[in-house]
Amino acid sequence: MKRAGTTLAILILAVCAAHAMVHVLEGSLPCVEQSIATEYDVNQKTTGWLQTVWRFPWGVGALIAGLLVDRFGAKRMLALYLLGSGATCIAASTLPGLDLLFVTMFLMGVMASIYHPAGLALLSHETTPDTLPKTLGWHGVFGSLGIGGVPLLAAGVLSVSHSWQAFYGVLAVMSISVGLVFVYLTLQSPERVFSHVDRANADDRGDWTSFGILLVMSSCIGLSYHGVMSFLPRFLSDASVLGWQMNSEIGGNVGAASALILGCFGQFLAGYFARHKHLEWQLMLICAGTIPFLIGMSFASPEWKWWFVAAWAPTFFMHQPVFNSLIAKYTPRSRRSLCYGVSFAMGNGIGAISAGLVGENTDLQTAYLGLAGCALAATLSGGILWIRAFRTPPIGPEKGGE
Numbered sequence: 578m579k580r581a582g583t584t585l586a587i588l589i590l591a592v593c594a595a596h597a598m599v600h601v602l603e604g605s606l607p608c609v610e611q612s613i614a615t616e617y618d619v620n621q622k623t624t625g626w627l628q629t630v631w632r633f634p635w636g637v638g639a640l641i642a643g644l645l646v647d648r649f650g651a652k653r654m655l656a657l658y659l660l661g662s663g664a665t666c667i668a669a670s671t672l673p674g675l676d677l678l679f680v681t682m683f684l685m686g687v688m689a690s691i692y693h694p695a696g697l698a699l700l701s702h703e704t705t706p707d708t709l710p711k712t713l714g715w716h717g718v719f720g721s722l723g724i725g726g727v728p729l730l731a732a733g734v735l736s737v738s739h740s741w742q743a744f745y746g747v748l749a750v751m752s753i754s755v756g757l758v759f760v761y762l763t764l765q766s767p768e769r770v771f772s773h774v775d776r777a778n779a780d781d782r783g784d785w786t787s788f789g790i791l792l793v794m795s796s797c798i799g800l801s802y803h804g805v806m807s808f809l810p811r812f813l814s815d816a817s818v819l820g821w822q823m824n825s826e827i828g829g830n831v832g833a834a835s836a837l838i839l840g841c842f843g844q845f846l847a848g849y850f851a852r853h854k855h856l857e858w859q860l861m862l863i864c865a866g867t868i869p870f871l872i873g874m875s876f877a878s879p880e881w882k883w884w885f886v887a888a889w890a891p892t893f894f895m896h897q898p899v900f901n902s903l904i905a906k907y908t909p910r911s912r913r914s915l916c917y918g919v920s921f922a923m924g925n926g927i928g929a930i931s932a933g934l935v936g937e938n939t940d941l942q943t944a945y946l947g948l949a950g951c952a953l954a955a956t957l958s959g960g961i962l963w964i965r966a967f968r969t970p971p972i973g974p975e976k977g978g979e
Contacts, residue, residue, distance in 0.1 A: 589703070592716065595659060595755055597723035600721075608810055611811060625808070627679060635690045636929055637690070639921035642690050660760075661684075700713065714851070717845075718848075729831065732834070735826070791907065795920045797864075797951045797958065798896065801931075802924075811826075836887040844894050867889055868953055875946045875949070
């Protein structure tokens with residue numbers, strides 16, 4: 578029993594590391610898009626669409642990834658994601674030309690799309706409904722460490738090498754190293770595949786209407802998230818905090834890192850306070866809580882920009898443990914990976930569009946009003962889900978308690 582618990586802990590830690598890595602990869606382009614724009618003599622419109630080219634397959638590819646995970650198992654697919662991402666990072670750091678960079682970023686997005694349907698399904702299968710929110714809370718903490726850590730990593734590499742290519746070389750080493758861990762785990766223990774679970778069983782039926790509402794929420798949340806993240810270092814590059822003026826791409830990355838790392842607290846708190854029977858209203862309140870900070874970001878002077886971002890980050894990232902627990906609540910085990918893939922495709926496939934649209938806006942701050950509108954739409958959808966939870970009995974036996 579003790580050995581089984583240790584094995585599970587190692588597996589959860591490895592999945593959390595893979596989660597941190599996918600968000601490091603996701604956050605890599607915003608950290609160096611100003612350097613890329615300077616090298617290729619393009620503006621933020623071009624780098625905005627470059628980010629959409631990365632983010633769109635990251636979202637939509639999760640659909641196919643979910644099917645493959647159901648078929649081949651999560652550990653194998655996680656190894657493929659990490660090793661493939663490392664290879665594309667090597668390509669980004671070595672292949673010349675903006676056209677090839679667009680191709681490389683598309684392929685990197687494809688590889689990274691594997692993570693969420695694989696990692697989240699693996700955690701949902703290996704934990705109970707009572708322990709899942711806390712597990713996802715820690716999982717989210719690692720994700721926020723990746724999101725908040727990558728601007729700091731970029732600032733360090735850029736200050737030493739003055740080269741965005743060197744930054745992607747570092748990411749290649751990191752991704753391949755974690756990938757080798759999953760190669761080892763795959764060889765050490767057999768894969769549990771859930772595609773053949775008895776779908777007539779009451780435990781393996783889903784509430785597809787509620788799941789559909791979650792997909793709408795995922796799209797709205799994704800539009801808000803990608804719009805904020807795609808140009809955050811640029812947004813903060815003229816900010817000042819307690820008298821310190823950021824004034825550069827490196828300074829903007831340091832400011833973004835210090836604000837985004839606060840998302841760890843949001844992930845931890847949400848995982849700690851989330852309760853199986855109250856997830857719907859908790860998600861609605863979290864979405865509503867981001868709205869005032871997005872509005873504040875749209876009007877903030879340089880002295881206030883960082884403070885609004887620092888308040889937005891922990892509030893926003895509280896949604897992840899709650900939202901991902903709801904996916905597990907409303908979907909069958911036999912299609913859990915696919916359902917996570919569909920949700921991720923909606924949130925990040927549709928959400929990717931906002932990277933390009935925000936880049937088209939010459940005044941970044943005005944775009945945040947539109948992103949606040951997306952958060953409002955997510956809140957209203959959450960209210961519908963909450964009302965439905967009162968009126969609709971649970972599918973199958975109630976799994977989980979207070």
